[in-house]
Each structure stands twice: as structure tokens, then as C-alpha cells.
Amino acid sequence: MGYTLNFAVVWRNFDRLLEGLALSLGLAVISILIGAAIGLAVAFALISKYRAASWPATAYVTLIRNLPILVLVLFAYFALPQMGVRLDKVESFVAVLAIYSGAYLAEVFRAGLLSIPKGLTEAGLAIGLTPIQIRTTIIAPLMLRNVLPSMSSTIISLFKDTSLAAAIAVPELTFQARKINVESFRVIETWIVASALYVATCALIAALMRRIERRLALPR
């Protein structure tokens, strides 16, 4: 093999990778925050006894979960403008990832909601709370604690999915790595460093989530 490793070019361009990583994280955070709000509303709709609520929610979740996210990304960026919806590439990617995470988080939240004893809702009703007050003060906080462990892996997946923004030239980490690769021909070095950044970030997210989980754990 005539290939000797030389990381010099990669280090010289390391700030570009970091900028890319920062953008990746930014995309993930905004999308997941919007997605969590969507997911929460949709989860309550999924378990609703009213078909007018549960049916559209089920349709949304099923549709999104059966579409590859890359197809959604390309559709939003290339097809929507033809239909008169004009978004820049970052906006269109955030919209897609938010809608996508909404569907996955809705499923996570739904499972969390189902494990909350009905008696708590009834105790809330019995002291005169309205159904909405019960959702915000009792159900949602308990559901969140239930789902933190499985939410951690969903969030990590969604963070990794930001790499698909490279397909529409959003300058996040994967896009920056590909550029450096093309400019420098240091193929192996570039992708090793980019991979290391992804792995380290995922490990950090997991650690952060475990911390939150411990912080919110109920004393017993």
C-alpha cells in the first residue's frame, strides 16, 4: 500500500469541521425542539378516544415513518418550490427534520403516556383540574421521565440524520468533510476525523441525557 497517513491538511482545516459540527448540532437542536412539540401534541392525539384526532395523527406517523428521510429532504428542497413554497436550504432541512422527528418522538411519547396509571388522571379530575391542566402538570412531566432513556437513542439518531443535509449542500459536518476530502485528497484522514467528531458528539449527548435522567429521577 502506497498510502501514508498525513493529518496535516485535516488539522489545518479543522475549524471548518468544527463549524460544520456546530451547524449539525444547531440543526438537530432546533429540529428536535420543534419535533418534540409536534410529537407531544400528536402523541395525545394518538391515544385520544376521538377518531377525528387519532386518525390524522396515525396517518401522519405512519406516512413519515415509511418514507426515507433523504426522500423527504430532496422533496422539500426540489419539489416544494415547484409548488410555490420557497424555503432556503437550511429552512427546508429544519422543516423536514422537525416533521420527521415529530413522528418518531410521537411514538416514543405515546408509549410513555400509556404507562401512566389512569388513577392519576382521575385523582386530578377529582380535585377539579381540567383535562388540559392534568396534561400539563401531571401527565407530561411523568411521561417525560418515562421516555428519557428511549428518547436518548432517538435524539442521537436524529443528530446523525443531520448528515443528510449534505445532499442539498447545507454546510454541516458531512458536507465540510466532503469538501476537504475533495480539495486535499486526504480521503482516509478526513473521514476518520469527521467520524471521530460524530462519535464523540453522540457520546456527549448520551452522557447529557443520562445526567438529565438522574437529575429528574424521583426520590424513593
Add this chain to the structure above:
Amino acid sequence: MSKTILEIEGLRKTYGSLEVLKGIDCAVHEGEVIAIIGSSGSGKTTLLRCINMLEDFEGGTIRLDGEEIGYHAEGSMRRRKSEKDIARQRALTGMAFQQFNLFPHMTAEANVMLGLLKVKRLPKDEARAIALKWLDRVGLGDRAGHFPGQLSGGQQQRVAIARAIAMNPRLMLFDEVTSALDPELVGEVLQVIKGLAADGMTMLLVTHEMRFAYEVASRVIFMNQGVIGEDGNPREMFVAPKTERLADFLKTSSFN
């Protein structure tokens, strides 16, 4: 006789094709402590749940201080009240459940304060003062900062009772509040209920503790297959049941 608080007329409730309450008529007066007894499945829980609209019901009326609970007439139609009106009406009756149902992510104090803050919209310090007063009353003044998971079953049930009573309800409903407790924890909860009865709290009390019913209740209602089988004072009913059903039921109940 003192003022009528609760008036139930022709109450009917079905689950699918199963008729669980088959026409209940009953009036509850201020200060009465009514023990509701009867075999499992006779409709005791369902009766309490209808009184505070945890269950919708198909027929009859329930009035609390003269105001119809859960429904109103619209022409010849009977319509369910708005969720907001029903919530307001539910706050007028307190309920304690077999399974305590404390909010596990809130301290004992926060459990009691929640309704005071969100339903009565009291300022925080006022709500806290009331919560502490009632926790004190149920003997848990020193446990205000504890979470449900850090309390025994008996303590949890006492917090749950404090949570209900702190709302200053017109009527308290207790549904087998000691059935999920270890035997050695039953006494402390019954003691709290006895105290409330002595204070003149009006209450309906579903219980299997026959001795307690005999000692504390001013009146006993025997539920039998969805109707009131007997209704009277405990001494007469326990000593000289009028119906064979009640006599049989009492024979199979323990009086320890």
C-alpha cells in the same frame, strides 16, 4: 333533620349491556357519615364515581346543594355540561381512592397544594399554609417535603385524604381507602377518617371494615346488585337485618 346536601334520584348506569346501577334513590344530609357496604360488584364504586362525574351516567339526576351534577336539560334533551363546569362541580366533592393516586413527581406538600393553586387559584403562601395545616392534621406535618415514593402506604393515603379535604369540599367520598394497605397501616388511616367525621364532615364511605362502619357511621347503605338493598342506622342493620341478602352478606363479612 339537617339540610340536604346530596340528592340522588333514579340513578342508572350501564357499561355496554351490563346495567350496574338500576335506579338509586338516596338523600344525604349535612354531617351524615354513611357507610356503603355490599359484596364485590354490587356497584359501590360506580355510585361514588357517578357522584363526581368520573363516570357519565344514562339516567336519573344527582343534585349537590340543589345544583344538578354533570348534566342540564336543554328543552326535552339532557346534555352533558361543559368540561369546565364539570371540573368546577368536581371540586365540590373530595375523593380518596383505594390506590392513593398521589402524583409521584410532587412532594406531599405539592400534592396538597396543586388544587389550591390551579383550581382555587390561591396565592402560593396561602396554599402552602393550608397544605401544611392539613398535613399536620393527618399527622404528617414532618413529611411535607417527602415524595410519595418515600412514604409508607398508610402515609400516602393520609396525604391523599389531606389533598382532597384541603379543597374544602361539601362532601367526601372514600372508596375502600384501606383495602390496599398492610393490616398494620389500616388503623392510622381510619383514625384520620374518624377525626373528620367528628368534625362534622359529610361523607360517603365504601368500606369492608364492618367494625369501623358500625362505630363511625351514622347510617349504613347496603348495596345489592345495583340497587339499595337496605338503608338505616348501623345498630338496627347489623344487629337485625331486615333482608336475607344483608343477613347473608354480614355472615360472610369479618368484624375484626
